[in-house]
Amino acid sequence: MTQQTLSGEDFSRRFRNALGMFATGITVVTTRTPAGEPIGLTVNSFNSVSLDPPLIVWSLANDLPSRPLFEGCEYYAINVLAEDQMELSQRFASRNGERFAGLEVEVGQGGVPLLKGCCARFVCRNTVRHDGGDHIVFISEVVDFDREERLPLLYFGGAYRRVAD
Structure with missing residues (x-):
């Protein structure tokens, strides 16, 4: 390994590119606002x-307008996207448009919206939050879940990927 300068824009880009070498699944986290609107x-x-107790972790950028809504909700859902749900990933990544327009959703505990056709869905009680630099880190208790035998949508090296045999 070479010595890296730990500051500046160049470092941030190189660090992000290095993190992109870890393949991840893609999820859509959903909840409802205090007024009952799905987000x-x-x-x-x-x-x-x-596993015991059943806990998950995820993080959210501090500068997102929805941060206080996710911090304050009692329940939220983690919807693990399947390989044919790239459009859903892009829809919920966009800052434009009504994300739930035209979508049929099921309802989980606490009224959380559950997306259909996912590999897995986890309904979580919003229990612990920690400062994580430019993100907030959520560690939460899973209160319900389901799964389907579907291949996941992956993200690697800045692009969507699929599982290969």
């Missing part, structure tokens, strides 16, 4: 923490 966003910072 959601694309997240690839999801992972398991513990």
Whole structure:
């Protein structure tokens, strides 16, 4: 390994590119606002923490307008996207448009919207939040889940990917 300068724009870009060498699944995290409106966003910072108790972790950028809504909600859902759901990933990653327009959703505990056709869905109680630099880190208890035998949508090296045999 070579010595890296730990500051500046060039470092940030190189660091982001290096992190992109870790393949991740893609999720859409969904909840409802205090007024009952569904909200959601694309997240690839999801992972398991513990089986007993069942805990997951994900993070959200501090500068997103939806941050206080996710911080304040009691429940949210992690929807793990399947390989044919790239359009959903892009829809919920966009800052434009009504993300739930035309979507049929199911309803989970606490009224959280559950997207159809996903590989897995986890309904979580919003329990612990930590400062994580330019992100907030959520560690939450899974209260319900389901899964389907579907191949996941992946993200690697700045592009969508599919599982190959």
